[in-house]
Amino acid sequence: MADTSINLDALRQRIDQLDDDILRLISERADCAQQVAHIKLAEDEEAVFYRPEREAQVLRRIMALNKGPLDAEEMARLFREIMSACLALEKPIKVSYLGPEGTFTQQAALKHFGESAISLPMAAIDEVFREVEAGAVNYGVVPVENSTEGVVNHTLDTFMDSSIRICGEVVLRIHHHLLVSETTRRDKVSRIYSHPQSFAQCRKWLDAHFPHAERVPVASNAEAAKLVKTEWHSAAIAGDMAAKLYNLERVAEKIEDRPDNSTRFLIIGNQDIPMSGEDKTSIVVAMRNQPGALHDLLEPFHRHQIDMTRLETRPSRTGVWNYVFFIDFKGHRDEPRVTAVLEEVQLRAAELRVLGSYPQGVL
Numbered sequence: 001m002a003d004t005s006i007n008l009d010a011l012r013q014r015i016d017q018l019d020d021d022i023l024r025l026i027s028e029r030a031d032c033a034q035q036v037a038h039i040k041l042a043e044d045e046e047a048v049f050y051r052p053e054r055e056a057q058v059l060r061r062i063m064a065l066n067k068g069p070l071d072a073e074e075m076a077r078l079f080r081e082i083m084s085a086c087l088a089l090e091k092p093i094k095v096s097y098l099g100p101e102g103t104f105t106q107q108a109a110l111k112h113f114g115e116s117a118i119s120l121p122m123a124a125i126d127e128v129f130r131e132v133e134a135g136a137v138n139y140g141v142v143p144v145e146n147s148t149e150g151v152v153n154h155t156l157d158t159f160m161d162s163s164i165r166i167c168g169e170v171v172l173r174i175h176h177h178l179l180v181s182e183t184t185r186r187d188k189v190s191r192i193y194s195h196p197q198s199f200a201q202c203r204k205w206l207d208a209h210f211p212h213a214e215r216v217p218v219a220s221n222a223e224a225a226k227l228v229k230t231e232w233h234s235a236a237i238a239g240d241m242a243a244k245l246y247n248l249e250r251v252a253e254k255i256e257d258r259p260d261n262s263t264r265f266l267i268i269g270n271q272d273i274p275m276s277g278e279d280k281t282s283i284v285v286a287m288r289n290q291p292g293a294l295h296d297l298l299e300p301f302h303r304h305q306i307d308m309t310r311l312e313t314r315p316s317r318t319g320v321w322n323y324v325f326f327i328d329f330k331g332h333r334d335e336p337r338v339t340a341v342l343e344e345v346q347l348r349a350a351e352l353r354v355l356g357s358y359p360q361g362v363l
């Protein structure tokens with residue numbers, strides 16, 4: 001027994017020494033970031049402080065160097081927060097997201113920008129776009145694919161009428177929990193609130209465990225969590241952020257039917273992002289309604305061996321052309337083979353707009 005306490009003291013002393021080192025090193029790093037800010041300002045009065053391509057490189061390098069025992073993602077999350085604090089020291093950035101507070105979109109915003117960013121909830125996707133366009137915030141976060149908030153098409157449609165650019169992406173693993181408040185009679189739950197897509201993602205679990213409870217769809221998971229506070233016979237399906245925000249208890253965790261349930265979010269802004277080394281490009285293409293149009297559009301991608309990650313069709317709203325395609329592919333618009341493809345597609349399409357080239361999501 002006596003031996004272990006000696007070991008414990010020694011280990012804690014060692015931890016104190018290491019913390020001294022970490023503290024000094026983080027402060028030195030923050031000092032460097034401040035110097036970077038001065039250089040950026042000297043070069044340009046309207047300097048852009050946030051550099052997503054550099055942040056992606058920093059995080060990828062750390063993950064590659066990491067030897068454990070913490071896993072690479074955990075380590076990157078720590079560095080994410082250090083960088084977030086360094087950026088806030090240069091200039092705090094403001095980020096709007098599809099609210100209300102407690103949604104998965106807020107979680108995505110935090111995951112991407114870290115805790116030091118100032119994040120502001122908006123009531124609708126258009127508002128997130130508008131705030132960015134008006135310069136009221138620096139960036140926006142909106143769900144786009146496989147969404148739990150149910151707005152994929154809406155986000156795509158909003159891009160059609162906007163000059164906004166895509167500056168990044170973030171993929172979030174979505175875990176749903178069954179939540180109750182301290183006043184809920186757990187044996188008497190007769191109503192469950194959630195977003196329609198969350199119900200869809202937890203259908204099997206609900207059929208097995210709550211076949212008779214009424215399922216009431218609401219606008220967001222956070223809204224569902226809020227409602228539970230007021231009704232003793234209700235529960236909600238929502239994620240960690242909403243549970244924490246409304247101080248709810250998890251009766252059952254990770255109740256989604258598919259364990260790999262995830263949602264992709266886009267970071268929108270007014271900035272063109274330089275190459276990070278592992279990038280994606282998103283474009284929107286309008287085609288005339290003629291035989292072989294889709295084949296003509298896709299052929300250059302195939303020939304230049306460009307890896308398409310998503311192809312989405314939306315009805316055109318102008319009537320001049322019939323199809324509008326949203327295409328995501330690997331590569332940056334400044335890479336010669338991507339430039340070549342874009343030139344070819346431009347010739348074949350009625351209209352082509354590059355929504356942005358941006359680093360592939362790291363975390």
Ligand SMILES: O=C(O)C(=O)C[C@]1(C(=O)O)C=C[C@@H](O)C=C1
Nearest residue numbers: 033036050051054055083086087
């Ligand atoms: O390298 C820069 O441009 C910095 O401002 C430094 C730093 C960092 O902390 O590493 C901070 C903010 C930027 O978004 C990218 C990186």
